[in-house]
Amino acid sequence: MNVNRRHLLTGSIGAAAVALTASACASEDSGSNGGSGGGGKVGIAMPTKTSERWIFDGDNLKTSFEDAGYTVSLQYANDEPDKQVSQIETMVGQGVDVLVVAAIDNKSLGGVLAQAKEQEITVIAYDRLILDTPDVDYYVSFDNTKVGTLQGTYIVEALDLENAEGPFNLELFAGALTDNNTKYFFDGAWAVLEPYVTEGKLVIRSGQTSLEQIATENWDGSIAQERMDNILSNSYKGDNKVDVVLAPYDGISRGIVAALQSSGYEKMPVITGQDAEVESVKYIIEGLQSMTVYKDTRALASTTVDMVLASIDGGEVEVNDTETYDNGDHVVPANLLDPVSVDVNNYQEEVVDSGYIDEADLA
Ligand code: GAL
Numbered sequence: 635m636n637v638n639r640r641h642l643l644t645g646s647i648g649a650a651a652v653a654l655t656a657s658a659c660a661s662e663d664s665g666s667n668g669g670s671g672g673g674g675k676v677g678i679a680m681p682t683k684t685s686e687r688w689i690f691d692g693d694n695l696k697t698s699f700e701d702a703g704y705t706v707s708l709q710y711a712n713d714e715p716d717k718q719v720s721q722i723e724t725m726v727g728q729g730v731d732v733l734v735v736a737a738i739d740n741k742s743l744g745g746v747l748a749q750a751k752e753q754e755i756t757v758i759a760y761d762r763l764i765l766d767t768p769d770v771d772y773y774v775s776f777d778n779t780k781v782g783t784l785q786g787t788y789i790v791e792a793l794d795l796e797n798a799e800g801p802f803n804l805e806l807f808a809g810a811l812t813d814n815n816t817k818y819f820f821d822g823a824w825a826v827l828e829p830y831v832t833e834g835k836l837v838i839r840s841g842q843t844s845l846e847q848i849a850t851e852n853w854d855g856s857i858a859q860e861r862m863d864n865i866l867s868n869s870y871k872g873d874n875k876v877d878v879v880l881a882p883y884d885g886i887s888r889g890i891v892a893a894l895q896s897s898g899y900e901k902m903p904v905i906t907g908q909d910a911e912v913e914s915v916k917y918i919i920e921g922l923q924s925m926t927v928y929k930d931t932r933a934l935a936s937t938t939v940d941m942v943l944a945s946i947d948g949g950e951v952e953v954n955d956t957e958t959y960d961n962g963d964h965v966v967p968a969n970l971l972d973p974v975s976v977d978v979n980n981y982q983e984e985v986v987d988s989g990y991i992d993e994a995d996l997a
């Protein structure tokens with residue numbers, strides 16, 4: 635296995651390169667199991683349309699696979715695990731050659747993926763690892779621990795925790811417990827923050843620190859808002875103010891901002907995020923959210939297509955991590971891209987100049 639090569643193609647360059655590879659191979663291989671550009675079918679199972687990133691992911695994947703000569707079935711399951719299972723069952727029944735799955739519930743897909751394996755379908759866990767099944771071939775994502783490290787490091791620098799005396803009041807939020815990424819994000823951030831909590835420079839007044847206490851069902855911003863409302867009324871009576879919130883994802887960050895606004899905060903604490911959603915980049919410009927972690931879903935889509943084409947051609951699938959992602963059955967070979975910390979100082983360069991977000995959408 636070829637470890638170490640990273641695909642950091644931008645979406646359009648990546649898609650163009652894939653299209654070239656596909657047309658070059660089309661005449662050589664149009665066998666029954668797809669073959670690159672040989673009229674194969676791919677099923678793409680995405681979790682929800684409530685978060686902008688999955689819409690980008692789905693669109694980018696669809697375009698990239700179509701450019702490579704594939705017929706695409708793209709489905710969203712409204713954050714309902716059963717619905718996702720039945721969508722994948724339908725794809726298997728339609729005779730897809732490849733499944734690209736961003737799981738809603740990481741443990742609910744074993745049965746349907748066993749059916750997929752009987753049909754020799756290549757299964758790629760997309761962004762979120764699928765657990766407890768032998769039937770996942772590859773994992774493509776960003777370095778999830780680094781996402782948390784970037785959020786934690788941002789907090790340390792924003793509050794100058796090395797030099798400041800504090801104490802600062804911190805509250806913690808995490809994602810859905812059904813998502814394998816949740817723990818990686820939190821552990822990455824906590825490794826950076828915990829020493830300051832131990833030292834007493836960061837104080838968690840709510841006392842809520844376990845993953846079960848701080849998790850957010852379905853990554854739902856309104857659930858995070860409700861939890862923040864409760865924290866504010868129970869643990870921040872009188873003059874106590876929240877100074878900093880670890881939030882794992884932009885939709886959750888905006889729920890937290892809403893709770894703080896309705897309890898009268900004019901100046902926002904330091905608040906982290908992830909995904910560089912348009913609304914949150916606007917919040918960053920307005921000073922309502924401090925940072926986000928930008929993950930270029932165009933690069934994720936083109937990397938996925940590269941992996942699928944190599945796997946179907948029987949070539950070497952390029953991965954750069956063969957140790958970290960044990961799914962409970964085996965260590966799934968992974969291709970991990972690099973996330974980028976974005977705040978008011980670099981959003982223009984990272985997300986606008988790169989073409990990820992249209993400047994007009996930020997007006
Ligand atoms: C995670 C993903 C994040 C964020 C979150 C909520 O699995 O890695 O980027 O999108 O889901 O949708």
